[in-house]
Amino acid sequence: MLDKALPLGSTIGILGDGQLGRMLSQAASRLGFKVVTFGPDAGSPAAQVSLASKVAAYTDEAVLARLAESCDVITFEFENVPAASLDFLTGKGAVVAPSSKALRITQDRVLEKSFAREAGIGTVDFYEINSLEDLQGALEKSGLPALLKTRREGYDGKGQVWIKSLEEAPAAYDSLNGRPSILESKASFTREISVVAARGWNGEIKTFPIGENHHVGGILSTTLAPAQVSEAVTAKAHEIARKVLEGLDYVGVLAVELFVLPGDALLLNEIAPRVHNSGHWTQDGCLCDQFEQHIRAVTGWPLGDTSARCTVEMTNLLGPDILEWPTLAAEPQSRLYVYGKDEPRPGRKMGHINRIKA
Ligand code: AMP
Numbered sequence: 001m002l003d004k005a006l007p008l009g010s011t012i013g014i015l016g017d018g019q020l021g022r023m024l025s026q027a028a029s030r031l032g033f034k035v036v037t038f039g040p041d042a043g044s045p046a047a048q049v050s051l052a053s054k055v056a057a058y059t060d061e062a063v064l065a066r067l068a069e070s071c072d073v074i075t076f077e078f079e080n081v082p083a084a085s086l087d088f089l090t091g092k093g094a095v096v097a098p099s100s101k102a103l104r105i106t107q108d109r110v111l112e113k114s115f116a117r118e119a120g121i122g123t124v125d126f127y128e129i130n131s132l133e134d135l136q137g138a139l140e141k142s143g144l145p146a147l148l149k150t151r152r153e154g155y156d157g158k159g160q161v162w163i164k165s166l167e168e169a170p171a172a173y174d175s176l177n178g179r180p181s182i183l184e185s186k187a188s189f190t191r192e193i194s195v196v197a198a199r200g201w202n203g204e205i206k207t208f209p210i211g212e213n214h215h216v217g218g219i220l221s222t223t224l225a226p227a228q229v230s231e232a233v234t235a236k237a238h239e240i241a242r243k244v245l246e247g248l249d250y251v252g253v254l255a256v257e258l259f260v261l262p263g264d265a266l267l268l269n270e271i272a273p274r275v276h277n278s279g280h281w282t283q284d285g286c287l288c289d290q291f292e293q294h295i296r297a298v299t300g301w302p303l304g305d306t307s308a309r310c311t312v313e314m315t316n317l318l319g320p321d322i323l324e325w326p327t328l329a330a331e332p333q334s335r336l337y338v339y340g341k342d343e344p345r346p347g348r349k350m351g352h353i354n355r356i357k358a
Contacts, residue, residue, distance in 0.1 A: 002095055002201045002300040006072050008032045010299065013071035013094075014046060015039070015058060015085070016078030019339040019349060020275050021046030023283075024077055027291035033299070038067055039078075045339045046077070058085050068092035075252060075298045079107055079273050080153055097201075097251035097298040098273050105248065106273040109151050109182045116268045119247040121240050123268050124259075129181040132173045138183045139166055147184045148172050157218015187267055189259035193227055196279035196290050197241035198253045198297045205245055206293065206303040207238045208286065211278045211314075213257070219347060223314045224357075225281045229260070236266050244271055253294035255279060277349070281312040284335050284354040311357040322350035331355070 012028050014021045017039025025035040025046055037046040037053045047053030056063040058081050065088075067074060073095045076086075086100035105111045113123045127138035129148065139146060144166075150159035159179075161172045173181075192215070197207040209226035210233070229237075241256050248254075255276030257269040279290035288296070288304025296303055317328075322344050328336050331353070338351040 002073065005301050006033075006299040009034065010072040011036060011051075011070060012295065012299065013038060013067045013074035014050075015074065015076040015081045016274075017041055017044035017046040017053065018077065019045045019341075020077035022049050022339060023280075023291045023337075024075075024275065024294060025050045027289065028295045031292070031295060031301075033295065036067065036071060038063070045341060048340045058082055061088060064088050065092050068094035073097060073298050075294070076103070077274050079103065083107065098254070099249065099251070102248040102250050102273050106254075106271045107152055109149060109154075109270075110180075112271055113182070113268070115247065116244070116271075119243045121243055121268045122266065124187045125185040127183040129173075129183050132170060135169050135173050135181075135183060136166065139163065139169060142183055142185045145186055147186065148176065149182050149184065150176055151180045151182055157215070160218065187259040187269070188261065189267075190262055191227075191229075191260040192257065192269075193229060193233070193237060193260055194223075194255050194257045194276065194278040195237040195241045196253060196255045196276060196282070197238070197245060198290075198293045198303055199245040199250050200297045200303055201251055201300050203246075204303055205242055206306045207241050208279065208282055208290065208293075208306045209308045210234055210237050211281060213278050217347075219318065220277050220316055222316070223278045223281050225285060225312055225314075226308045230264060233260060233264050233266065236264075240266060240268060244268075248273075252297045253279070253290050277316065277352075278314075280337070280352050281314040281354055282306075283337070284356060285310055285312040313355045313357055315353050315355070316349055317351040317353065319344045319346040319348050319350065325351075328353050 011034045014037045022045040028035050035050040037050045042055045068089045083100040083104045129135050145164045163172045192213045199205045211223040211225035212227035214222045255272040259267045275290045282289040333356040335354045
């Protein structure tokens with residue numbers, strides 16, 4: 001817990017070393033903070049732009065203990081960091097945000113959706129699956145098609161399989177290698193939107209305008225923001241974000257992915273306990289972007305202005321898309337972000353471009 005703002009020049013630790021850590025580190029250094037990143041890969045996107053980087057497994061207690069000693073606050077950019085590592089850091093006297101409780105709930109799709117329901121937020125119908133019998137029983141109730149997902153560690157559409165008939169159940173179950181799973185009824189949504197929001201140590205909340213997201217092959221392709229949605233949808237989405245932030249006693253930035261149903265009812269799909277790809281548009285659409293907002297929240301600084309200055313379309317540059325950089329860099333009214341990864345493997349997030357639309 002921080003009861004006053006960290007002074008200029010304080011040190012922030014970031015668990016996770018990908019592009020989100022890189023952009024958090026850049027935002028932190030603009031405000032005069034020093035950043036130490038911690039992750040498994042030498043020369044990672046985050047390490048390239050940080051004062052120091054520790055290359056170690058997230059469970060390496062000796063390195064975690066040194067991090068706890070050297071940082072004024074520790075945060076994370078990756079939701080698959082073990083929650084036990086956060087508990088270890090807290091046990092060593094570190095200030096950690098968001099909390100391990102928030103991480104534990106949002107790491108697990110069953111706990112996450114149960115939390116949402118308890119907080120009065122709608123979700124698709126879902127069933128906990130620990131065996132093929134569970135799956136067969138659940139498919140009798142879920143309707144078809146239904147989506148089987150691993151409870152943990154799924155991202156960008158990985159660890160998910162649609163089931164269209166009862167006969168497909170055994171193969172679908174086997175394809176997830178018997179991992180604890182969740183069966184979800186299909187949401188017949190008209191649009192997918194997300195809301196990125198922040199809460200400070202003092203309970204202050206600020207919410208960014210809504211983004212509308214388009215996925216291709218389960219991976220986010222574009223976000224258009226502020227989205228062309230009604231005031232009622234915006235108000236409902238912001239209210240859901242507030243319930244999530246307060247229910248998790250959350251400190252930092254998170255994203256809530258929502259399905260918009262016909263008639264404009266909203267269902268919560270997923271909570272990302274971190275800055276999020278669908279919030280990258282804020283780098284050019286808002287005076288205070290999601291990365292700076294997260295740094296402000298966890299360091300006890302006042303939260304920044306989240307109002308939109310323009311409409312932005314963010315497009316992810318996946319794999320070889322990045323090789324088009326000479327053309328992209330020459331585009332007017334746009335800004336290119338490159339993550340510093342070597343190999344443009346298909347589907348790998350290599351960078352993004354923010355195009356100003358209005
Ligand atoms: P997720 O990894 O849960 O965010 O899912 C990735 C994408 O799959 C979502 O953005 C949706 O487009 C789609 N999806 C996930 N869950 C459902 C569902 N229950 N019904 C319909 N589409 C879904």
